[in-house]
Amino acid sequence: MKRIKKYEQIYINLSWIFITMALCIEIICDFFYINNLQFHQKSVYRLVFIFALVLLNLLKQLAINRDLFTNNVLYWGLRALEIITITFSLRFLELGQLIYPFMFVIILLAACRRSKKDAFFIAVFIMVSDLIFSLLYCFIYQKSQLSIVEQGRLLINVIVYFLMFIFSIIYGSISADEIEKEKKNKELYSELENKIRQLETEQQEAKLQNEKLKETNYKVEEANKKLRESIAEYYTVQQITQAISSIFDVKELLKHVNDIIIGVMGVNNSTIVLYDEKKDRLRVHTTNVSNRDELIALFDNINCDALKDVLKSKKPLLENFVDSKEYPFTEDRNVSSLICVPLVTKTKNFGLVLVEHKYFNAFDEDNLRLLNIIGQQVSIALENAELYEKMHEMATVDNLTGVYNRLYFQERLQKEFENAQKEGYSLSLAIFDIDHFKRFNDTFGHLFGDKVLKDISNMLKNSLRSGDIIARYGGEEFVVLFPRTGLKEAYDKVESLREKIAKTVIRDELVTASVTVSFGLSSYPEISSTQSELLKMADNALYDAKASGRNCVKIANTDISSVVDSNV
Incomplete structure (x- = not known):
């Protein structure tokens, strides 16, 4: 138209x-x-x-x-x-x-x-x-x-x-x-x-869909990242929990946890620092730092104010730009970033976990959160280990005297006897009791009797070797186990202990008294051939000592003079 x-x-x-x-x-x-x-x-x-x-x-x-x-x-x-x-x-x-x-x-x-x-x-x-x-x-x-x-x-x-x-x-x-x-x-x-308009509309819709897909993909990536982090955290916590439940030795436990931290967090250095409450000092317990000069710098400067503040405030520390003046333990150690979290519970401060990296800005809040979770688990582990040690002590140590109880002694006797059989070394056992102990209780009271038991126990613990084992066997009766000790050497030790006790005067306020003891001695394989025989023959020797007038040492089925003469 x-x-x-x-x-x-x-x-x-x-x-x-x-x-x-x-x-x-x-x-x-x-x-x-x-x-x-x-x-x-x-x-x-x-x-x-x-x-x-x-x-x-x-x-x-x-x-x-x-x-x-x-x-x-x-x-x-x-x-x-x-x-x-x-x-x-x-x-x-x-x-x-x-x-x-x-x-x-x-x-x-x-x-x-x-x-x-x-x-x-x-x-x-x-x-x-x-x-x-x-x-x-x-x-x-x-x-x-x-x-x-x-x-x-x-x-x-x-x-x-x-x-x-x-x-x-x-x-x-x-x-x-x-x-x-x-x-x-x-x-x-x-x-x-x-x-064209339809195509433009479709392109616009496709663009919007693409933007939505990008946003969704970003959210999925973020979710996957968080999931990976959660899985890593779960795996780490699981490993530490497994270690807590299976490792009761604190030294071994902390070394295992330190290895886990290095593996999970990918750090250059990881150190577990324990706190001595009596001395108010920090000490390096476990670390993967191997260079001698770096170890010296770490040990000498670990008690810096920055780390002590972390322990006192119970708040973790994240530093991505380390100044060696503020953190002297990092001096000449190529440390640019660090995280420090406290090992604390409601009742006690155990120490710190310190991780270090050679690059600046190496850590973020997620790393801090993960290490904090690890720190909480380690704190629980240390608390459990301390409780276990206390419970073990209560189960194995006599409350009054502080020496091992009869149950623990029976376990150790079995292990030591098996080792002596396997390795072919001598094992001696002595049983003693306090002469006329009932007289102390009747004359001076049970409190003084308890003091007698405590003083003799302390004297014996201080006189024995670190490998020797002393236990309260019952009442005023004690037993001493001498691993890798023959009959002659055991006799000399026991005689020396008897003389030392005989010279001891026990005082308690106005009360003063002298104490003597009687010993029965047996040895494997010179006298006894089995575990039960070793204990029984020492007990029989003790009865012989009491029958012989007390304050003496008797050897099962053996003439003492022959042992004394051979020593001379």
């Missing part, structure tokens, strides 16, 4: 040019034929014709400007007026060939606007109008029929109109094809635009 509007506008512009030229020619002709009355009469008709064309052009311009040519009634009305005006001028104003271009353009516009059918109607309407005005011309000028010239001219007009019609049909077909192509192109273009 835009193209037809463009063609109509071009036709109007050409009409204005024609009108202007016709008006100028008319004025010039009037000037040259100023005395010709007949010419001036036709000139008036031509001016009316020009005026009519001006009105038609104005009406068409108005219709184009307001897009009214889509209205068929208005379009055909204006075309009919235009054709009537032009065919009238052709017959009565004798314009001749000047009118043909207008007729051709009108037919052409009709062919381009609608179809061949419209062009045919326009051509027929032109021929009918021309015929009517030709007949009207004969009637007005009282002619019975058209002259041969006029008939020839009318026939020529019909042929010309027909040729115009044929050409218009051809052009209209071409134009229709072009219009159809243009229409299809527009449809394709519109479809393409729709697809």
